Amino acid sequence: xxxxxxxxxxxxxxxxxxxxxxxxxxxxxxxxxxxxxxxxxxxxxxxxxxxxxxxxxxxxxxxxxxxxxxxxxxxxxxxxxxxxxxxxxxxxxxxxxxxxxxxxxxxxxxxxxxxxxxxxxxxxxxxxxxxxxxxxxxxxxxxxxxxxxxxxxxxxxxxxxxxxxxxxxxxxxxxxxxxxxxxxxxxxxxxxxxxxxxxxxxxxxxxxxxxxxxxxxxxxxxxxxxxxxxxxxxxxxxxxxxxxxxxxxxxxxxxxxxxxxxxxxxxxxxxxxxxxxxxxxxxxxxxxxxxxxxxxxxxxxxxxxxxxxxxxxxxxxxxxxxxxxxxxxxxxxxxxxxxxxxxxxxxxxxxxxxxxxxxxxxxxxxxxxxxxxxxxxxxxxxxxxxxxxxxxxxxxxxxxxxxxxxxxxxxxxxxxxxxxxxxxxxxxxxxxxxxxxxxxx
Numbered sequence: 475x476x477x478x479x480x481x482x483x484x485x486x487x488x489x490x491x492x493x494x495x496x497x498x499x500x501x502x503x504x505x506x507x508x509x510x511x512x513x514x515x516x517x518x519x520x521x522x523x524x525x526x527x528x529x530x531x532x533x534x535x536x537x538x539x540x541x542x543x544x545x546x547x548x549x550x551x552x553x554x555x556x557x558x559x560x561x562x563x564x565x566x567x568x569x570x571x572x573x574x575x576x577x578x579x580x581x582x583x584x585x586x587x588x589x590x591x592x593x594x595x596x597x598x599x600x601x602x603x604x605x606x607x608x609x610x611x612x613x614x615x616x617x618x619x620x621x622x623x624x625x626x627x628x629x630x631x632x633x634x635x636x637x638x639x640x641x642x643x644x645x646x647x648x649x650x651x652x653x654x655x656x657x658x659x660x661x662x663x664x665x666x667x668x669x670x671x672x673x674x675x676x677x678x679x680x681x682x683x684x685x686x687x688x689x690x691x692x693x694x695x696x697x698x699x700x701x702x703x704x705x706x707x708x709x710x711x712x713x714x715x716x717x718x719x720x721x722x723x724x725x726x727x728x729x730x731x732x733x734x735x736x737x738x739x740x741x742x743x744x745x746x747x748x749x750x751x752x753x754x755x756x757x758x759x760x761x762x763x764x765x766x767x768x769x770x771x772x773x774x775x776x777x778x779x780x781x782x783x784x785x786x787x788x789x790x791x792x793x794x795x796x797x798x799x800x801x802x803x804x805x806x807x808x809x810x811x812x813x814x815x816x817x818x819x820x821x822x823x824x825x826x827x828x829x830x831x832x833x834x835x836x837x838x839x840x841x842x843x844x845x846x847x848x849x850x851x852x853x854x855x856x857x858x859x860x861x862x863x864x865x866x867x868x869x870x871x872x873x874x875x876x877x878x879x880x881x882x883x884x885x886x887x888x889x890x891x892x893x894x895x896x897x898x899x900x901x902x903x904x905x906x907x908x909x910x911x912x913x914x915x
Contacts, residue, residue, distance in 0.1 A: 502532035506539070513542040518549035529570070534577040537584075543570050544596070551600055564600055568593065587620025591629040598632055606643055611636040618658065623665050627674065627681055630659050634685045638692050649694060649703040656689050657724060697730035708739050718743040722751050731758050750780035754789065766800045787818030794827055804831045805904045815862075822863030826870065829855030833877050838903030843890050846882045847901045850909040853877050881914040 505524035512521035525546050547567045554560035571593035579586040594613035614633040618625050641652035663682040666672050711717040718739045725736040740755020757772030770793050777789040791814040797807035811824040833852035836845040860870035887893045899911045
């Protein structure tokens with residue numbers, strides 16, 4: 475009597491979620507209630523019989539047949555005594571997902587791509603004798619393509635794990651696909667992390683870090699490996715702008731912008747439709763060939779084409795570096811370093827560069843004491859560098875300590891008609907900058 479009462483209560487509780495079906499028998503409803511109640515209490519041995527009867531006789535009656543069915547079949551797999559029993563249950567689990575797609579694949583909350591993702595996860599977890607698990611990989615691809623940022627995080631993670639396994643098994647055939655898989659999932663993860671409404675942001679960040687590590691450790695991110703994957707393909711796609719841009723972006727992301735393949739993609743893309751990315755690639759190619767003036771032209775073009783000020787600042791800084799290190803033109807170098815700071819006031823590297831040039835300009839004076847004034851303005855710039863970017867503090871502090879030792883002595887300042895400790899002083903020559911007179915300690 476008590477058991478019958480429980481059945482009636484469970485039937486009432488399930489009434490609002492049972493799918494309206496004229497053909498659902500009373501026995502199906504009773505079995506549905508029985509397995510649902512037993513599974514809820516983790517009494518899977520009791521749940522299996524009525525679940526299997528419901529699954530066979532009225533598979534469209536309720537979604538619980540599949541949600542509870544997954545739990546029940548996971549338990550049954552753990553209880554399998556023979557390989558035959560295990561395989562029979564595993565096959566039933568896979569078939570269950572196909573049937574769920576048949577009857578509930580149009581569910582707005584859990585559509586077919588979502589179901590395929592779940593099926594793939596179970597295949598990857600429980601399959602025997604399939605090391606590469608290519609079938610699960612294919613289902614996960616369908617799930618990701620269908621759901622995008624709504625894809626289950628476990629599916630995104632396992633997709634890269636499986637793709638990495640396929641890459642290890644056959645790098646030549648799966649190399650480009652593995653890279654494309656990583657880029658696709660990485661893009662989704664970055665969107666999730668940037669989404670202020672994402673309640674799983676911290677988990678998303680942890681998963682992204684793990685996937686980044688898998689990718690780096692795979693060796694696919696090594697420049698020589700990328701060249702093997704993309705070398706011939708770039709030659710075959712010299713008129714395919716979308717492909718060329720993808721290659722350039724990826725090479726830049728992993729820091730392989732000194733490779734000839736990257737240069738080839740950049741030149742071809744620049745001829746079709748100049749962008750900041752292609753101009754940057756052409757600039758780096760020109761620099762590597764020793765054509766510094768051409769490199770400057772391309773970096774300036776990249777600046778003009780770029781919309782992001784941080785990137786503009788970086789291109790201007792690269793021009794400043796060329797004028798400093800290759801063309802020995804300090805005034806022009808400072809000009810572009812200051813332009814870089816206009817775009818990005820936090821680019822402390824530009825201040826460090828200016829400071830180093832000031833410190834190397836002692837020869838603007840014939841008087842050796844006056845020549846030491848360059849160290850004041852140099853130190854001023856090193857101070858500005860760490861104010862702009864705290865990460866540069868260790869380098870800036872080291873330079874401050876070094877060049878402060880080169881300040882004129884108290885005696886030298888005392889006997890100089892042009893200097894008074896603590897007062898303003900304008901350093902001459904190309905520097906032409908005001909500072910404060912200080913003495914070495």
